[in-house]
Amino acid sequence: MTAMSAALVLLSACGEGIDNRPFSEGALLGRVLRGDKTTGRVVVMGADPKDTDLDDEGRFHFDSLKAGPQELMVVANGAEALRVPAVVAGAQVTDLEDLDPVAAAFIVVNAANTQMVESCWMTIHQTDLRQIRDDGYYRFVAGPLAPGCYDATMDNQDAELWREHVCLQPGERRAFDVTW
């Protein structure tokens, strides 16, 4: 097989070859109804989430996203959000047009053990919501979140202290009392 491959290389190789790299990324844009430039943003969910802000008219734009199916968490303002799937086409601009958010949800973690709160943080996985700190009342609030399911964790420097798979309804405020 090696000899055959070598022979083929010698015999062929005319032209630069097939290049699919230009199609590995594409652009994505849309407009969020009732979007607020200050509080609104759009997050491309994933292990390495990316986010972008909204402009005055609630528009958002990603110049370069990996081609293929993606899921967006759209935060329109402090009270409305939306999760929406999107397919990013390689070397193309995908326009999601107008997105209509619904009532946002929140995850609240009440810390029963106040002594170690300062060294802990909460993370909503697949989003950029990390390092959510105590609000001064031994309470961690993650949101506004779009309705849907999330993995939420509480960590300190040494270990994961708490984990919960949470599915939220529009407008829901889900609270957990956690002791660690």
Next chain:
Amino acid sequence: MTTARRISAAALAALLCAGGCAPASAEKGGLVRVRVSQAALDAAHAPRRFAVLVGIPEVRDPEWRPLRYAAKDAEDLGAALADPKRGRFDQVRVLTRPEQTTTQAVLQAVDALAAMASRPDDEALLYVSAHGTLARDDRGELRRYLVTQDARLKDPARTALSVDALKARFDALPSKRRVLVLATCHSGNGKSLLPPEVAEELAGIKTGFFTRPVESVSRASIVLSASDFGETAREDSELKNDIYTHFLVEGLSGAADRNLDGAVVATEAHDYARRRTFEYTQGRQRPSAEILEVGADPVVLAGALSGGGDAELFSYAARLEGARLTVDGIEKAELPGGAAVPPGRHRVQVEKGAQLLIAADVEVGRGARLSLDSLAERPPPSSGAIALGGGAFGFIDRQSREQLLPASAAGAVSLRLDRVLGDDFSLFADLMGAGGRAQLQLGGAPVDFGYRAVLGGGALARGWHLGPVSLFTGPRVAALWLGRSFNLALYQGSQEYLTLAPGWVGAASWRVFGRLELQLQISLMATYVRVDGAGSVLGHAGATAGAGWAF
């Protein structure tokens, strides 16, 4: 079947003999064992040979002019057939007297012949030398008639012997080895006289008669005719015979044994008489024959088959009439007729004018008889074929079809040159082209693009030819050119790539009729493709089907 009949008949004969010859026994019934040699059994059941020869020199109706040699024709041929050194026929009846040559008497003679030649392997020969004529039957169709003793010129349809009726009797003979020789003609000349109204009608026809030759309705028989349809059979005062009959008798002396196997078979005798008649009359009389042999046994008219001798190639098909038979580049005969060739492999060609009708390589054994008609059924071997068709080609693996180029419908043109390396190897060249728009599937997202692809290849393939079907397989190398063009918001451009692809090809062709050929070709190749800067070997396959013209 034959063996069983022979054994049972032999046993019966032995029992009768034993019953008649043995001394009286006290016991009644039971089987008596007798010894009969195999030679005696073979002799008792050897094929028998019977001939009835009818010569009608003069008839009652004076309107028919007498024939000088019709009786002599029958007698001369009868003598040759009965001669122990020539024909060796077991029984030869020559009918020339008036009471023996009426319509009824001739038909009775045929019936008697049927009664004698009662075994399938018996040989039966019926010869008639007489006037011939044409007349319309009750349905108004022009028929051929033999002028028998009681035939009247004014009413041949009712008084003469219908050739069709004679043929029907002849075809009903139990013998499967039978020959009918008609030394007559029906053209109104020579040994023919037509009723005035028929003669007037035929005079307006320039191209001969329009009725079917009697020979064409023959089955399981050999019908030899002293003249072709519409030509004149002649008596000759120098030969003192009907010309054809004279040379037929001459051929039985051994001169007609062209394959030197010791026997003069019916086709050999006819070919000899035909050729000599044609020469003697300087082309004015061209005897014809329609032959449908039953089984492998030829009808022996003189001598005995030695089991050896040369092989024979022959044809009496009307469509090959006038064609030249060439064997190994040497012209051997003009058809209809035949030629003897030594046993072995020969290149046989039959040409008519500039048209090559048959070209075949044949293997013939000693004493074999090969009908050229069977070769004509084979399509002439082609030097190659060119075909147009369609098909598809693409990468074998799904990922490459999704990300490089989808499998594409393609138009195809192919060229095949046969016998480029010996008889068995053919050279293939083909070109397939495809183009259109499609979508790549990259990471689950579609990417629209236009494409063009050209696959051109050549192969050297071994061929196997099974009648009209030929199969080929062999190594192949192809060039695959891919072109992709994109007109996207973030990328506009084109990509081209050319790669060589060695592989293997399998093909089949089917000569449907004439020079029309259907083709199917499948190729598998390995292609080296550079994708995103990295090279890899990918499988590629193509399949085409098309119709072509063999040349």
